[in-house]
Amino acid sequence: MSTLEITKREEEYLETMYMLHRNKGIIRVKDIAKLMKVKPPSVVDALKKLNEKGLVHYEKYDRILLTEKGRKIAEATYSKHVLLTEFFVEILGIPPEIAEQDACQFEHYVHEITAERIKEFAKFIQEQCPYVLKQFLKEKLTEDKRKR
Amino acid sequence: MSTLEITKREEEYLETMYMLHRNKGIIRVKDIAKLMKVKPPSVVDALKKLNEKGLVHYEKYDRILLTEKGRKIAEATYSKHVLLTEFFVEILGIPPEIAEQDACQFEHYVHEITAERIKEFAKFIQEQCPYVLKQFLKEKLTEDKRKR
DNA sequence: TCACCAAATTAGGTTAGCCAAAAATGTTTA
DNA sequence: TAAACATTTTTGGCTAACCTAATTTGGTGA
Numbered sequence: 001m002s003t004l005e006i007t008k009r010e011e012e013y014l015e016t017m018y019m020l021h022r023n024k025g026i027i028r029v030k031d032i033a034k035l036m037k038v039k040p041p042s043v044v045d046a047l048k049k050l051n052e053k054g055l056v057h058y059e060k061y062d063r064i065l066l067t068e069k070g071r072k073i074a075e076a077t078y079s080k081h082v083l084l085t086e087f088f089v090e091i092l093g094i095p096p097e098i099a100e101q102d103a104c105q106f107e108h109y110v111h112e113i114t115a116e117r118i119k120e121f122a123k124f125i126q127e128q129c130p131y132v133l134k135q136f137l138k139e140k141l142t143e144d145k146r147k148r
Numbered sequence: 149m150s151t152l153e154i155t156k157r158e159e160e161y162l163e164t165m166y167m168l169h170r171n172k173g174i175i176r177v178k179d180i181a182k183l184m185k186v187k188p189p190s191v192v193d194a195l196k197k198l199n200e201k202g203l204v205h206y207e208k209y210d211r212i213l214l215t216e217k218g219r220k221i222a223e224a225t226y227s228k229h230v231l232l233t234e235f236f237v238e239i240l241g242i243p244p245e246i247a248e249q250d251a252c253q254f255e256h257y258v259h260e261i262t263a264e265r266i267k268e269f270a271k272f273i274q275e276q277c278p279y280v281l282k283q284f285l286k287e288k289l290t291e292d293k294r295k296r
Numbered sequence: 297t298c299a300c301c302a303a304a305t306t307a308g309g310t311t312a313g314c315c316a317a318a319a320a321t322g323t324t325t326a
Numbered sequence: 327t328a329a330a331c332a333t334t335t336t337t338g339g340c341t342a343a344c345c346t347a348a349t350t351t352g353g354t355g356a
Contacts (some may be wrong), residue, residue, distance in 0.1 A: 007312075007313090029333075029335090030334085038314065038315085040333080040335080042315075043334095046313080060334075061333090061335080091269070092262070092265045092266065094259075094262055101259060102257065105257035106253075109250065109254065111242075111249060111250055113242065113243070114240070114246060114247075117240045125273075125280075125284075128277075132272075132273075132276045136272050136276075140268070155343090157343070176304095177304060178302090178304085186343085189306080190344055192306085193342090194343085208304075208305065208351090209352070297356100298355100300354085300355090301352100301353090301354085302351100302354100303352080304349100304351070305350070305351085306349070307348080308345100308347090309344100309345080311344085311345105312341105313341090314340080314341085314342105315339085318336080318337080319334100319336070319337090320334080321334070321335085322333070322334085324331080325329090326328095326329085
């Protein structure tokens with residue numbers, strides 16, 4: 001319940017749990033471990049800490065749930081993830097897999113102001129010079145294909 | 149001399165030393181500590197490890213230098229730093245201080261492909277629709293001022 | 297030149313995060 | 327319903343990175 005700071009890694013655990021809850025309805029140690037590329041004992045460690053911080057409801061062998069507070073953090077992170085991925089793919093024309101990797105890191109650091117501005121910029125460009133943007137993406141897509 | 153992996157934090161130490169070398173000519177434990185916001189003993193720990201990995205020349209009480217290998221890594225990181233900061237400021241119109249903070253994190257993760265594409269995109273937009281870009285920046289600058 | 301001060305280093309200790317192996321619990325199936 | 331299997335948890339131990347306090351070294355001014 002404390003107001004301790006949250007680490008980048010903890011934010012990643014929260015986001016993973018949030019996605020599992022959305023996709024499968026149930027959050028399992030095993031599945032968290034798989035997505036986070038760690039072993040189950042590491043997940044248990046993390047769950048205990050997050051429980052202490054009031055971000056998840058965790059009691060051993062019981063079902064795992066995010067608290068209201070944990071869910072809010074996860075949602076905020078997830079929405080930055082989506083925003084960044086879209087920007088990388090739709091504006092810069094980065095291959096989705098790479099965009100995903102970059103977003104996955106940057107989402108934990110990006111300033112609110114920067115995130116907001118990226119969103120506004122994307123909208124502005126798409127509205128004000130859609131043709132130029134399409135030209136850029138087409139050019140880059142062609143180059144990327146040639147490289148393969 | 150080993151081919152061990154380099155951590156994000158080590159990359160930060162290298163970059164800091166690189167900047168100190170450029171700006172002051174000499175690299176001091178005290179100055180690294182100040183810039184990295186850590187205490188001197190932490191710097192010494194880091195120097196020992198980086199020395200082991202062949203990235204700095206370090207012998208106690210002696211002058212500190214980056215090796216060729218260390219310098220190359222630092223330069224690569226630094227150039228991403230510059231690129232990202234410029235993009236955030238000149239294209240998105242983010243306040244320099246915030247742009248700096250974001251760049252400082254993202255530089256350690258950003259994929260080569262993404263970095264390159266950001267550079268190309270900035271050039272493209274500046275050449276193809278400079279007026280639209282100026283309009284966006286002006287608009288945002290006005291909004292930012294109003295908020296203060 | 298030597299005593300003093302600043303800088304660097306060592307010693308010893310903390311925390312976050314990870315793991316393998318073993319133990320405990322939960323679930324399923326014969 | 328009890329054995330077998332799967333999942334979770336505990337135990338004990340590791341590394342990276344940080345710190346404070348104490349010590350050592352290097353340079354400087356009287």
